[in-house]
Amino acid sequence: MSEPAPEDWGWYAHVTWGGGRYMLGASCSDAPAGEKEWVLQVVRFRKLGDRLLGRNKMTKDDGCLREVLRLLETEPAFHGVRLG
Numbered sequence: 711m712s713e714p715a716p717e718d719w720g721w722y723a724h725v726t727w728g729g730g731r732y733m734l735g736a737s738c739s740d741a742p743a744g745e746k747e748w749v750l751q752v753v754r755f756r757k758l759g760d761r762l763l764g765r766n767k768m769t770k771d772d773g774c775l776r777e778v779l780r781l782l783e784t785e786p787a788f789h790g791v792r793l794g
Contacts, residue, residue, distance in 0.1 A: 720749075727774035730766075731755040734778070752778055 711734075712724040720737030735751035752775045754768040768775070770793065782791045 722751075725774065727777070730772075730774065732774050750778065750782070 711726075714721045714723045717735070720735060722733055722735040725732045725734055732755065733751070733753040735753070736748060738746050738748050741747040752768075752772075754766070754772065754774070756766050760766045775793075779791065779793065782788055
């Protein structure tokens, strides 16, 4: 995993997982009840040929995505974790 870097919408880092390359992004906003609401992104990078031919698309079964969800769901301080 690369060092996190700021972006105008939040923070991101690059990750290599299972032979694939990903960008993990995070941004935060205040929810009406005063709690913080986080949006996390897991983006799989694909080669141009894969995108043109519809190969190696990100799925709900992607190993990197599943691991991020597992970590979030097992953290007691987080609630309302959902895939959207």
